[in-house]
Amino acid sequence: MLAYEDVRHAYGERVVLDGCSFAVARAETVALLGPSGAGKTTLFRLAFGAFDPSAGRVLVDGTDLRGLHGAALRRVRSRIAVIFQAHELVEELSVAANVIAGTFGRRTTFDALRAVLRPNEVEQRLVRDALEHVGLADRAADRTFKLSGGQRQRVAVARAIAQRAELVLADEPAASLDPALAREIVDLLLADARERGAALVCTLHQPELTHGFDRVITIDAGRVASDKTNAA
Amino acid sequence: MTETVVAYLRDAVLQTIGITAASFVIAIVCGIPLGLVVAREDAAGRIVSAIVAVMRAIPELVLAIVAVVAVGLGPIAGIVALGAHYTAVLAKFTAELLHAVRREPAEALRATGATRTAAYLVGLLPAAWPGLVGFAAYAIESIARGAVIVGVVGAGGLGAGLIQALNLADYRTFGVLLAVLVALVVAVDALSDRLRRGASPRNVAFAFIAIAAVAVVSLATSDDPPWTHVHGIVAHVAGFIASSLPPDLSAHVLTLAWQGVLVSLAVAVAGTLIGIVLAIPFALAIAAPLARGWTRGTGWRPWSWLTEVPARFVLAVSRATPPVALGLIGLSIVGLGPKAGIFALAIHTAGVLGKLLAESLETAEPGPASALVATGSTASTAVAFALLPSALPSLAAHVLYRFEWNVRASTVLGMIGAGGLGQALYNAQQLLFYRQLATYVIVAVLLVLIIDAAASPLREGLRISRLATSADEI
Numbered sequence: 166m167l168a169y170e171d172v173r174h175a176y177g178e179r180v181v182l183d184g185c186s187f188a189v190a191r192a193e194t195v196a197l198l199g200p201s202g203a204g205k206t207t208l209f210r211l212a213f214g215a216f217d218p219s220a221g222r223v224l225v226d227g228t229d230l231r232g233l234h235g236a237a238l239r240r241v242r243s244r245i246a247v248i249f250q251a252h253e254l255v256e257e258l259s260v261a262a263n264v265i266a267g268t269f270g271r272r273t274t275f276d277a278l279r280a281v282l283r284p285n286e287v288e289q290r291l292v293r294d295a296l297e298h299v300g301l302a303d304r305a306a307d308r309t310f311k312l313s314g315g316q317r318q319r320v321a322v323a324r325a326i327a328q329r330a331e332l333v334l335a336d337e338p339a340a341s342l343d344p345a346l347a348r349e350i351v352d353l354l355l356a357d358a359r360e361r362g363a364a365l366v367c368t369l370h371q372p373e374l375t376h377g378f379d380r381v382i383t384i385d386a387g388r389v390a391s392d393k394t395n396a397a
Numbered sequence: 398m399t400e401t402v403v404a405y406l407r408d409a410v411l412q413t414i415g416i417t418a419a420s421f422v423i424a425i426v427c428g429i430p431l432g433l434v435v436a437r438e439d440a441a442g443r444i445v446s447a448i449v450a451v452m453r454a455i456p457e458l459v460l461a462i463v464a465v466v467a468v469g470l471g472p473i474a475g476i477v478a479l480g481a482h483y484t485a486v487l488a489k490f491t492a493e494l495l496h497a498v499r500r501e502p503a504e505a506l507r508a509t510g511a512t513r514t515a516a517y518l519v520g521l522l523p524a525a526w527p528g529l530v531g532f533a534a535y536a537i538e539s540i541a542r543g544a545v546i547v548g549v550v551g552a553g554g555l556g557a558g559l560i561q562a563l564n565l566a567d568y569r570t571f572g573v574l575l576a577v578l579v580a581l582v583v584a585v586d587a588l589s590d591r592l593r594r595g596a597s598p599r600n601v602a603f604a605f606i607a608i609a610a611v612a613v614v615s616l617a618t619s620d621d622p623p624w625t626h627v628h629g630i631v632a633h634v635a636g637f638i639a640s641s642l643p644p645d646l647s648a649h650v651l652t653l654a655w656q657g658v659l660v661s662l663a664v665a666v667a668g669t670l671i672g673i674v675l676a677i678p679f680a681l682a683i684a685a686p687l688a689r690g691w692t693r694g695t696g697w698r699p700w701s702w703l704t705e706v707p708a709r710f711v712l713a714v715s716r717a718t719p720p721v722a723l724g725l726i727g728l729s730i731v732g733l734g735p736k737a738g739i740f741a742l743a744i745h746t747a748g749v750l751g752k753l754l755a756e757s758l759e760t761a762e763p764g765p766a767s768a769l770v771a772t773g774s775t776a777s778t779a780v781a782f783a784l785l786p787s788a789l790p791s792l793a794a795h796v797l798y799r800f801e802w803n804v805r806a807s808t809v810l811g812m813i814g815a816g817g818l819g820q821a822l823y824n825a826q827q828l829l830f831y832r833q834l835a836t837y838v839i840v841a842v843l844l845v846l847i848i849d850a851a852a853s854p855l856r857e858g859l860r861i862s863r864l865a866t867s868a869d870e871i
Contacts, residue, residue: 242508254502256523258519262519269515274515
């Protein structure tokens with residue numbers, strides 16, 4: 166589903182990825198561990214083609230992202246859901262609007278606006294289901310800035326669920342949450358991936374949260390330090 | 398009042414409203430897209446940005462005087478001048494707003510494959526919306542002020558009657574016109590205030606359509622609909638440009654320009670300083686820290702309605718009266734020359750800064766002040782050590798912007814006889830010395846650009862985003 170082949174990347178002088186290679190199969194769940202600054206976030210940004218790597222290849226379902234742009238890049242992106250570390254929700258809009266925004270990759274500009282302003286029956290059900298999944302069904306009409314940090318994280322998860330992507334990338338979904346809540350979010354992601362047969366890649370700080378993932382890959386100094394199948 | 402005065406008044410008010418509405422519609426329709434271009438920061442963006450900077454630097458009345466020469470007397474000149482100026486103002490604001498708003502939510506939508514337009518409309522616009530609506534509301538207030546004064550140089554609207562009444566020493570008509578003018582500005586202020594508060598997208602769209610309709614109706618029903626003049630304007634403009642090039646750079650003209658610059662600067666400095674001094678007691682009279690409760694038990698009652706209501710009224714009137722109208726009053730009190738300009742700027746500055754100072758004191762974080770009061774300090778100590786420090790940076794920025802604004806205004810005041818660069822400019826226009834006129838316009842633009850550039854390191858030092866104060870800037 167997602168493959169990194171000898172990927173190198175540097176921001177100016179600072180080398181972040183230094184020959185990183187691994188692949189994630191369809192429906193596989195992978196936890197990425199590593200200290201901050203190890204290059205995990207860069208790996209994610211490469212996966213949806215935010216920029217090209219300095220060297221090496223990033224493949225999504227066999228398609229090299231290098232040089233891809235316009236509608237072709239959008240098609241790839243619509244198959245990948247990204248949960249950003251800072252959520253990156255549109256604070257001023259309702260929770261429901263943020264969830265429906267997950268489907269923008271399959272919509273024209275006009276259709277995207279219509280879905281936000283006048284969602285039809287199907288879209289309303291999609292939002293309701295996604296929010297029920299994360300336990301926020303009663304907050305659909307609330308403005309997003311009213312939510313707590315943990316609730317925002319769950320809206321970001323709901324947006325990813327609504328996208329019905331084949332690959333979900335979650336960047337530190339458990340950061341800044343208390344341990345019980347962190348486990349809850351990770352379990353939500355795992356359950357959704359299992360249910361839909363989607364692949365999940367999740368960067369984490371705490372090793373104890375890797376429980377339940379198929380594989381645990383540790384990144385250090387821009388390369389894969391260890392790659393283990395999870396016994397549990 | 399005689400029937401002719403009433404008829405004249407009706408026509409002038411309609412025309413002023415028409416100029417305001419039409420200029421506003423032009424500024425929104427042209428300014429926001431241009432701002433999007435500036436925000437792109439590519440080659441095209443930089444070129445547009447430079448043009449916008451120059452357009453903004455030309456004071457409205459200077460633009461109006463040029464527009465009168467170029468397209469002829471009447472409201473079209475006013476619309477051209479104000480439309481062009483506020484297009485530039487809105488373009489700059491839009492670009493700065495897009496800079497200040499977080500882009501990450503839009504980028505997150507891009508990552509899901511959303512189209513660029515959808516990502517910006519859904520991810521960026523909601524965050525930018527309140528700022529944009531607030532600024533548009535400020536813009537329409539400023540345009541209304543501009544529209545009542547462009548008549549002074551013959552660009553239609555109430556200003557023409559104002560200057561005529563003054564020339565005929567008909568102070569009663571002058572008084573009536575001035576009252577109508579202030580009422581008009583206050584009405585627009587109230588309207589824009591409402592717009593700012595209840596700004597659902599639907600209301601805003603409705604208001605915009607209504608304003609556009611007002612523009613058409615009021616101009617069409619006035620005695621002198623502008624589109625009857627449109628033919629021949631192009632040839633006229635071409636002729637004007639030909640006759641004003643190249644600018645007259647003789648030693649004589651440059652000396653006059655330099656002397657004008659010095660006088661205009663002096664007027665701006667004096668007007669700003671006196672305005673600050675006048676503003677302080679009024680601001681203290683209307684600031685209501687008591688409302689927040691932290692002064693309870695300190696024995697200090699900083700306001701009561703007895704001082705607050707009159708103080709608010711005085712500030713509102715002095716703010717609502719355009720400096721040019723104040724200048725005309727100043728001329729009749731202190732006579733021709735820079736003193737009239739200082740009078741006008743001091744009163745107007747006091748009105749604007751008084752309100753901003755009061756707002757700064759009211760919105761300053763009350764926590765530290767309450768903490769001091771809780772330890773038993775007096776209210777005045779709390780104001781000095783807790784309220785003022787947090788309000789000071791934004792105040793300093795407001796003063797700085799007021800000064801820049803006053804430099805522009807002092808040039809304008811010269812045109813009605815308050816000395817300085819504006820006087821030289823007006824004389825050149827009246828005597829049809831268009832090459833001299835070109836020189837003075839260029840000097841006026843350079844003056845504003847230089848002051849702006851000189852102030853920008855100060856602004857950076859104050860760590861005030863230009864956005865925070867640019868609503869006040871216009």
